[in-house]
Amino acid sequence: MEILLGIAAAVIVLFSLGMAGRASAAEKPPVAMTQLATQPPVQVAPDALRERLEKLAESAPPRKLSPGAMCYDMAMPPDRFDYVCPACQTKTVHARTQTQAPIQWELAACRRTLKTIKGLNIELTETGFCAKCDPDAKAPVLGIRIRYAGNKIHTMAPIASVDLQLIAEFMAGKDKHDGGQAGEKPLRDYAKRLAELLGTGPIKK
Structure with a gap:
């Protein structure tokens, strides 16, 4: 017993x-990647998005487009960039360089724009920013990770904040792209780029 x-x-x-x-x-x-979830999972199929992109590419351009605004001076970034990893909460200090200033602005812009994307299960991947998660990384890289219906995953890197803006505008059903100082442009002109970003496969036009 x-x-x-x-x-x-x-x-x-x-x-x-x-x-x-x-x-x-x-x-x-996660190793070599940190993520920022935007919203609860949404069941979307890439085929459905491809059909929407093809309709957008074949649509008529908007009748009125804003010409844009006047130029303005950009503020200088701080001498250091403190990055707090969303995955492990470790703080990594980056000294400002000519290449790091733009990526600092891009990171902030991408995080802001990510929150405006509706109807898509998309995450921002931040590779090379965290010294603990990515100790051997040579340079920070921003990317996206999209989860589709059937647990299909699409990833793409590098991306820029304007890419996330295009996705946000497309998912919102807009027909114009707001280029800021460059003015508005027909969103249909970016249909092929959107197909690459969303991983829908090539569109007809």
């Missing part, structure tokens, strides 16, 4: 250790 009780106790201990190991593995931060 004592032998059976000992065996049962050993089995319980091994099972507990195994479950703890699984929990620890699930809680590890």
Whole structure:
């Protein structure tokens, strides 16, 4: 009887250790990628988006387009860029360089624009920003990760904030792209780029 009780106790201990190991593995931060989830999962098929893109490409251009605004001076970024990783909460300090100033602005712009995208399960991937998650990274890179119906995943990098703006405008059903100082342009002119970003496959036009 004592032998059976000992065996049962050993089995319980091994099972507990195994479950703890699984929990620890699930809680590890992603390697070489950090993510910012925008919203609960949305069941969208890439084929449906491709059909919408083809209709957009064949649509008539908007009758009125804004010419844009006057130029203005851009403020200088700070001498350092403090990045807090969304995955592991580690702070990485980046010294400002000629190449890092634009990526600092792009990161902020991408995070803002990501929140405006509706009807799509999309995440922003921030590779190379965190010294703990990406210790061997040579340079920061921004990308996107889209989850479609049937658990189909599409990833793309590098991307810029204007790419996320195009996606937001398309998902909102707009027919114009707001180019800021460059003025408005027909969104249909960006149909092929949107197909690349969304991973829908090539469109007819």
